[in-house]
Amino acid sequence: MKKNTLKKVLAMALAGMMALSVAACGQSSDTAAPEAASDSAEVKKDKVITLTIWNTEVTTPGIQDNDVARVIEEKLGIKMDIVQGDSQKFSVLVAGGDLPDIIYTNPAQQGVEANALITSGQLIAMDDLIDQYGENIKKNFPSRLDYSKKYVSNGEDKTYFLPVLCYTVDEENPDISYTIENVGLMTRWDVYAAIGYPEIQTTDDYLNVLKQMQDYARENDLAGGKEIYAISGWNDWGLWPWWLANVREMGWQDLSNGAIINKATEEVDLNYHTDAFWESLKFYNKAYNLGILDPEAFTMKNDQFWDKCNNGQVLMAYASWQTDNMNKTMASNGHPEWGFEKIPFSGYPYISGIVSGDAPLGNASDYATAITTNCEYPEKAMQLIDFCNSEEGARLLWSGVEGTHWEMKDGKAQPTESYQKLIKEDASYTTSTGITLYNKLCGFKETQILSDGSPANVLKSNEQKAQNILDIDKEYCEYYSEQRGEEFLYPGMVLNDMWQKEEVDTFTNYILYTSLVQAPSDETLNILAQCDQYMNVQGVKAIMVKDEAEFDAAREEAMTELNAMGFEKAREEILSLYEAAKTDASSFEIK
Template sequence: MKRGKLTAVVAFTVSAMLALSGCGGSDTATDAVDNGEEITLDVYDDFANYAGEQKGWFAQVIKDKFNIKLNIIAPNVSGGGSTLFDTRSAAGDLGDIVLYNANNHSTADLIKAGLIADMTPYLDDAEYIKQYSSATDSINEVAGQESGVWGIPGSVSAQSPETSSEGNEPTFGPYIRWDYYAEIGYPEIKDMDDLLDVLEQMQEQARADTGSTDVYALSLFKDWDDNMMNNAKQPTCFYGFDEMGFVLAKADGSDYEDVSEEGGIYEQTLEFFNQAYQRGLVDPESSTQSYDTMYAKYQEGNVLFSFWPWLGQAAYNTTENKAAGKGFMLAPLEDMQIFSYGATPNGGTYVIALGAKAEYKQRCVDFINWLYSPEGIYASGGQTSGSSAGVEGLTWELNDDGEPVLTDFGYQVKYGSGGTVPDEYGGGNYTDGVSALNFVTVLASDIDPETGYAYDASLWPSVIESQFSTALDNDWSEHMGGAKTAMEYLEANDKILVAPGASFVKPEDDSQISTLRGQLKTTVVNASWQAVFASSDSEFQSILDGMRTDLEGLGYDQVLEVDMKNAQDQDAARKQIVEDYQSEN
């Protein structure tokens, strides 16, 4: 079963000047002769949070495997955003490898502009890419291509689309500082009104314990606002909704609401935050701070509620804190039915493609193919507990019974304070060496056919036994019906609603709708923040009434019609993928 240490350089195919096939008819470049020498590949990556040369242990893995270096070109880091994309597109060369969001950059447009190439001539030995032919066919259908492999979606899965794609924790959920919840006696939380009362008691307790007036139940930020106030949207997910433009759509297609609806779910969440503000539970720096500033407050223990497990738990649930019984855990909100993203047999909207101007296309495709192999899935995963396990021999290994287990170093970097990588694996800080691609090829909750266990180490029995048995976990479990993990609790109590995993691509707005949307976004977001910080109920209602009047005058109904159709089309795609999966399996 042992795959062996990642040090054997694969033999490279010396291409005989393969002509580039079908790139919108605009590219006549040919491949360079590949003698296997070290090359640097430019990777245009919409998802990367790091720009420059890949460092550390992942760099060592791909150097040993393919004799390549990666130069990450990241719009998120450069600050150029769409400008960087436009500049490189105008030059006719995005990069040797291109990672993009199909909701933002149409695959059809990339093909037509001659920016990505058909991988077909380079797929003879690409056994892993070939496994996902239905996913690549799905891209072709959207792009209007009858043949070819123009890209491979990320987050592909062999699981049913009705199965949650998440691991032990959902993407969304009401997470609270469980230690303070315990101190106030584990009061019942029937609904969001009860949650507000509980948070008020917790804040009083935390301030009494710490002697600090800087502890707040809630801390907010504006960085991710788009069609609506992002923080206000999050509690709607606790009740099965997610956004599509200005529409909040139920995971099962049973309900659609627009953000301006009087008394609707979005207004209810704004009211929740406003009532919290009027009670003094909201960090007064919320409207001016960044995500990073807010995150630091979680690390310091000065915030008591988290919209997501990957915020509060990542920031505060250290090994030491959990051993002391302190940390964020899922609250027992009785009426919640949390939105969950279903597994995606055809992948999501994030895509990896071959750049049309790449000189060494075969080696690029070999690398992409490897990313979809079990070895590549493990290695290109991240550091956190809910990601794939890392490098065999370094962070995990097979025990005598053939079961995957984390090494001591694996526990240290995934659940502890990090660590320094041994020189033979590239050296340096482990976190610094995580793949900068920030691209999930195959869901970490999928099963590795070679081990019979998930790629996500947090789902391994050995890890659950060792990591979910601290003082914090045990106390939470005792009060949550004996559940070991949040997902176990949610599934056992019918408190999760899975949106089937369809690779729906939202059509691009036409110029008129795009212009209107820009004005409407500003109106909705500004009014939302003003409403949250209203000093009275009457002021709160006046602000929202004014927002509705302003939206009507700005052509809101035209944009809402587009978003409602997209939401309904997305639901149709979800139902279709369930039907297709059932017929094929």
């Protein structure tokens, strides 16, 4: 890859700051593409070029050779070479000026803020490329471009990042999620059923039920001799397992830079300053003292957590994107009777995403697509990005190849019979074909209804959800059908019925201003990074204390130490930025 001297110097400066997970500061440099980029316009249509792409979800990095990748190569003349890694690898790539051609931003995973990538001179402003090659980008969810220029450009009014995974609600046909959508506590339904469906009202009730479930699972050796714990976790995402799902079920939504918002009151605060955060840690402290929290949770990696869940060693998980896959894996491994489901109870009254809500800016700055100055063929990179923001590209990325994985039938896009058969027989079949692997490049959320009347992911229509239900999901629906006197075709319909009858709550309101927050100062980012490093240790210590008195003391100690680091000063700046964003929201137009 070609690198100019200025970019190299700025990258090294940024890397030094990233040792403390601090975003680099300084005047933005001119980020024009390197000289070799001019050659890309002369690439012949029949010449296949290779683009390197950052993607942490692909388990087989390198040149992609699957059904989806082959269609992209044939249609666009582009081979995708996936670069994968953790925050440490991303830091090394930044330091050396060796970022792949296309990246997405995720500060939590990468340890670097979006603006820092701009100020280090490593990104191309995409405005001219979008004007020439971005017809689909300009047509679909155009508000993203206004947002990117104003809020994710380091004040330059240029398009460095393109938000992805946008969604517009179909009011006449709301999308009812298959279970929950995204993050929430999920429980092994088969074990819960085996102990007689005990009533759960409070979080203490839930913990006691998990203890009963653990005892039953161990007594009956459900994991074939392996140790079973009701709750486990992992340490390579910081404190993520120990607070995020819990605060969402208390009615809070996580935002950037450690902020969370109470979606009922629209009150914003930093997570460490809220009772909700500390109540979440206390939940796991109680679990630890009940003997139902896996001690290896504090040293394991995320993939080890998945392995334990798939092996039947863990009885609670944290998100539907975990359990949807785990349930299929357990079924294909000979245990269709195993599986995780959502057990509603009043102690945690909110359930994430019973129905999909509007997301005109997608994930905003999280996972937003960018082209780096290392890219020798920026025009080809933009052609790929624009294709992924078209309806044709969205259907390919989410549903696979027409005629092989989906087809038009009775006026609707539907999965082929062979595809439905294969995904039931092999839980890894979808990813082995490339389907859903490259979704972070897609402008459309998988449930977005396209112009042909079907969702981008043909498996996500309400009809297909009912048709492709797993055995464990049938048992869940049958139980609640008997309890409630209603017919439920898949688990999400149970939760939707409870929501409609005001027995549980969810959120459908789109709060615009939380996406319009300007980046905080480098001083504040530095403070927050140090606070996070401290809390990654102190939070675990709080979970492992022996009683409530020691927990309260650990909380008090933590807040004293955080304030000594400047936490309160950083908090004041973050809250002021959210207040300013409220004013901006009144004049920001969603197109």
